[in-house]
Amino acid sequence: MYQRRMSIEQGLFLLAFLLALFFRLVHLGAFALSDAEASLAMQALQIARGEVPPLGSQPGYVLLTGVLFFLFGSNNALARLAPALLGSLIVLLPVVFRPQLGRRTALVLAYFLALSPTLIAVTRTADGKAIGLTFLLLALGLALRRQAAWAGICAGLALLGGPSVWLGLLGLAVAGGFSIPVVRSLWQGETKPAGRDFWIRLAAAGLITFLAVGTLFLQAPHGISAAASSLVSFLSGWVAPATQNLGLLLAALAGIEILPLALGLVGAISRSRGGTPVETFLIRWLVIASVLLLLYPGRQVADLAWVLIPLYILAAGTLDRWLASLPEMGLVGAAQAGFVFALLAFVVLNYLGTYSLQELANLQLRWISMAGALIILVLLGILIAWSWSVRIAMLGTISGTLLLLAVFNLSNTFNAGGIKAYPQANIYQSDGYFQEADLLLQTVNDISRWSTGDQDTLGVTLVGMKSPAIEWLLRNAKGTHEEDFLSPSSSPAMVVSAGNAEIALGSNYSGQDFVASERPAWSLMSFGEWVSWLVYRDAPLEKTAVILWVRNDLFPGANPAVSQP
Numbered sequence: 348m349y350q351r352r353m354s355i356e357q358g359l360f361l362l363a364f365l366l367a368l369f370f371r372l373v374h375l376g377a378f379a380l381s382d383a384e385a386s387l388a389m390q391a392l393q394i395a396r397g398e399v400p401p402l403g404s405q406p407g408y409v410l411l412t413g414v415l416f417f418l419f420g421s422n423n424a425l426a427r428l429a430p431a432l433l434g435s436l437i438v439l440l441p442v443v444f445r446p447q448l449g450r451r452t453a454l455v456l457a458y459f460l461a462l463s464p465t466l467i468a469v470t471r472t473a474d475g476k477a478i479g480l481t482f483l484l485l486a487l488g489l490a491l492r493r494q495a496a497w498a499g500i501c502a503g504l505a506l507l508g509g510p511s512v513w514l515g516l517l518g519l520a521v522a523g524g525f526s527i528p529v530v531r532s533l534w535q536g537e538t539k540p541a542g543r544d545f546w547i548r549l550a551a552a553g554l555i556t557f558l559a560v561g562t563l564f565l566q567a568p569h570g571i572s573a574a575a576s577s578l579v580s581f582l583s584g585w586v587a588p589a590t591q592n593l594g595l596l597l598a599a600l601a602g603i604e605i606l607p608l609a610l611g612l613v614g615a616i617s618r619s620r621g622g623t624p625v626e627t628f629l630i631r632w633l634v635i636a637s638v639l640l641l642l643y644p645g646r647q648v649a650d651l652a653w654v655l656i657p658l659y660i661l662a663a664g665t666l667d668r669w670l671a672s673l674p675e676m677g678l679v680g681a682a683q684a685g686f687v688f689a690l691l692a693f694v695v696l697n698y699l700g701t702y703s704l705q706e707l708a709n710l711q712l713r714w715i716s717m718a719g720a721l722i723i724l725v726l727l728g729i730l731i732a733w734s735w736s737v738r739i740a741m742l743g744t745i746s747g748t749l750l751l752l753a754v755f756n757l758s759n760t761f762n763a764g765g766i767k768a769y770p771q772a773n774i775y776q777s778d779g780y781f782q783e784a785d786l787l788l789q790t791v792n793d794i795s796r797w798s799t800g801d802q803d804t805l806g807v808t809l810v811g812m813k814s815p816a817i818e819w820l821l822r823n824a825k826g827t828h829e830e831d832f833l834s835p836s837s838s839p840a841m842v843v844s845a846g847n848a849e850i851a852l853g854s855n856y857s858g859q860d861f862v863a864s865e866r867p868a869w870s871l872m873s874f875g876e877w878v879s880w881l882v883y884r885d886a887p888l889e890k891t892a893v894i895l896w897v898r899n900d901l902f903p904g905a906n907p908a909v910s911q912p
Contacts, residue, residue: 356450360442360457367438367461370760371431371470376424378770379784383777384473385819388426392416392822394567402573404580405475407507410563410570412473421822426473434470434477436485441663443488447533447625448660449667456663463659464603464756464763468775469649471763479508480652483515491533495545499552506553507561507574510645513581515653518639522632529624584645590777593641595648595869599774602881603763604655606749606756610662610669618661626664633657649775669749672742680743683731687747690724693717695751699882702875762884769884771865779864779891781816787861788820790895791841795824798840798901805901808839811848814863817893840901846892856896864891 380388387409393400394413402409411429419425438461441453448456460466470477486501505512523530561570600608615633618626636654640646676684694717701713724744732740762769771780792802799805806826809817810833821827833842833851844850846860867886880886 356454359454360438363454363457363461364435364438366458367435368432370462370467370763370766371435374766375427375431375471376422378423379781380423380426380473380816380819381776381778381781382814382816384426385815387475388412388421388473388819389815389822391426392421392819394563395421399567399569402567402569404573404577405507405509406561406567406570406573406577407478407504408473408475408509409573410507410560410567411478413563413567427471430472430474430477431470434466434481437466437470437477437481440481440484440488443485443492447491448663451670452660452664452667455667455670456660459607459659459663462757462760463607463655464759465599465649465652465655465775467760467763467766468773469652471766472649472775475507475509476511476649476652477508479505479512480515480656481505482508483512483519484656487519490549493545495548496552499549499554500556502549503553503556504560506557507570508577510577510581510584511647511650511653513578514639514643514646514650515636518632518636518653521639522628522635525635526628526631529628532624533628581645584643587645589644589646591646591648592869595774596640596646596651598877598881599648599651600654602877603759603774604658604756606752607655607659607662609752610665610749611658614661614665618664626661629657629660633661647775647777649777669745673746676739676742676746679731679735680739680746683727683740683743684746684750686727687724687744688750690720691748691751692754694720699878702879771888772867772880772884772886774867776866778816779866779889781820782862782865782890784816784820784863787817787863787893787895790859790861791821791824794841794897794901797903805840807841807843807895808833810842810844810850812843812845812893814843814893817843817863838898840898842896844894844896846894848894850896852896855899857899857902858894858896860892860894862890863893865889 387403387405390400390402390409391412394410395416408429412426415425415428438457440460441448441456445453466477469480482501483505486498486505489498489501557574558571561574562568563570611633614626615630619630622630633654636657640650640654643650697713697717697720701710728740728744731743763775771782773780791805791807795805796802803823803825806824806828807821809827809829811831813829818827818829833839835851838855842850842852842856846863865888867880868889872880872886876886
């Protein structure tokens with residue numbers, strides 16, 4: 348019986364991991380890289396080509412992706428593959444912390460982490476945030492399990508994850524400082540003592556991993572200085588102007604993560620007194636991580652992941668206790684939960700429909716029907732409380748509400764990172780979405796093929812603009828380069844300029860504009876537009892265009908004598 352229960356539990360954990368892989372890998376390369384992603388991907392491509400580029404502050408991502416590019420070539424999917432695969436390992440976190448969390452809470456937490464819209468969006472982004480987040484938390488859990496070598500390996504990888512890992516590490520350190528007795532009880536609660544030998548093995552494994560991966564086995568020694576620059580970048584974020592409005596953080600938390608937010612806050616409030624040492628630490632960590640994120644000017648919406656980890660754990664504990672109480676409902680409570688779900692869904696759908704109605708009579712009818720549904724819901728609860736028990740009525744009402752929130756959260760899971768549609772409405776992406784990247788690349792390739800027979804022969808000159816996304820897009824075109832301005836005597840084959848720029852090109856060029864950046868106008872959106880974005884990912888967009896200028900003699904039917912740049 349025990350072995351059967353363990354095999355079922357292992358199967359459920361495996362299913363959670365497979366779900367995590369699916370949502371992180373599906374359509375991974377379908378959308379163009381943003382400027383921030385492409386800047387790191389270009390560094391990785393230079394590493395793969397044997398060059399020595401100046402590395403930024405995320406050497407772990409750059410070096411690991413450089414290896415993938417060297418082995419398999421470069422494309423959008425491979426640019427995002429390392430964080431997607433390594434970020435999926437966060438589902439192992441509940442397994443590592445199972446002694447502290449309990450078996451059922453750990454299992455519930457695994458599904459929270461696998462289906463988290465925020466974590467899916469973070470791991471589907473070509474940078475090092477997912478690497479730092481996953482391996483820092485795994486290092487802590489493995490250290491608690493006295494797995495010195497594995498903890499050191501994870502710690503070494505985490506330090507290569509970029510500036511974001513320092514924000515998470517600071518939150519954990521401050522929370523630990525305010526919870527020293529709790530941390531001591533957790534640390535000493537293990538059966539294996541952590542002596543000097545443990546710390547030596549952990550430090551040795553961490554240092555070897557840091558040096559080996561951080562220098563790509565001595566192929567890129569400057570990776571060590573890049574890792575140090577991640578700390579400098581994090582510290583400089585405290586004095587830099589704020590880059591993200593707090594409203595975006597609140598929209599992502601309260602709108603996209605509404606189910607774990609509701610369950611986590613209930614858990615934090617209910618367990619603030621009389622909770623276990625783990626719950627006490629989690630509550631303090633949640634508060635401190637939230638305060639740090641609000642105070643840190645260099646924050647990104649994706650940094651919300653550091654707040655969500657303790658929130659998810661508290662939410663998993665709350666949901667575990669709630670699931671244990673469900674047998675008390677019986678058939679009556681289950682039927683009530685179904686009615687509550689249907690009535691609330693009816694109210695929500697009708698409310699959303701009010702934003703598209705123009706006729707006053709139809710609008711009034713919608714509000715009357717919503718009020719009627721809410722009255723029926725209240726009367727149903729009173730009837731069940733009077734006929735059966737208040738407990739059953741409460742369980743049925745809350746269960747139906749949670750079911751609706753779960754459906755909404757699952758919809759956000761499918762929308763995370765642009766999996767389902769509307770990648771330009773991704774709130775976690777700091778840059779705009781390159782809407783017509785494929786069309787621009789196809790046009791450049793066609794022009795080159797028409798005039799030379801090879802789609803990669805003619806290069807493109809980028810004039811007066813810095814766009815890593817376009818550089819990445821045209822990475823295979825020979826001779827592609829940047830110029831601050833064009834010489835009057837020059838006549839490059841193709842030129843890309845900003846849509847509002849004026850460049851000195853003669854009449855022998857033809858131009859076509861392409862949408863290079865598309866993102867919601869967050870600061871200008873009304874409440875109704877926020878609701879539409881939250882449900883349908885529909886929002887007013889700000890667009891930025893670039894113009895591709897092509898020399899007229901390169902078009903079919905023109906003079907075939909082409910002087911290649």
